Amino acid sequence: MKYKNAVLDDKELQEGLKGINPKFGDFVTRIAGEAWGRPLIDQKTKALITIAVDVVNQDHTGSGNPFAAHVNMALKQGATRAEIEEILLFMCVYAGFNKAAGCFGTLNEILGSQS
Template sequence: MTTPYPNAVLDDKDLQEKLAAINPKYGPWVTRVAGEVWGLPLLDQKTKALIALTTDVVNQSPLGGSGSAFAAHVHIAMAQGASREEIEELFLFLTVYAGFNKMVGCFAALNDLLDAKS
């Protein structure tokens, strides 16, 4: 497990490179704006990462592929100390509030993402 970053966006150079690869103007802009909100002091980085995953679920962001926001937020959550079990518990919790049908794809995408690393 890696050491959590003080700021999951501004301190993760790999994430910044991936964002810049999407578009050279988009990446640095997202880094600045997201880095600012990730730098706010009251919520810890792990909590923010789990909230970001929640938005992916509710918005049904594209779940597949290593370049998806969902994959990035899973990576960020785990880098900030969240375990697979905590993410799975979050998904169980969200099943009640976001809907059973939405969560099926989220569990499948999580399995694909994390089992591919094994």
């Protein structure tokens, strides 16, 4: 389901953020919701950008891990697995092969392996 605002319109995402910490959830919803409400870049592109940022940050483990949430956000905005994989391949050049490899592994954990 595509949203006009991938943060403010996604109640499941907001509940997940509040599950990390209620104050954190409210804060992120307000601030990220405002950023996601900016009109010049569409929601799908913003979602793919967040995945690219996750590649650079390499924070895919533990409670509060954003990568799975960002993958799911991108899918809800109409991105395909192939587009997400293309972002990861592109990021090999700019973030490093090892970082992208880790993301491919985590993507397979989230969406299942492909043959």
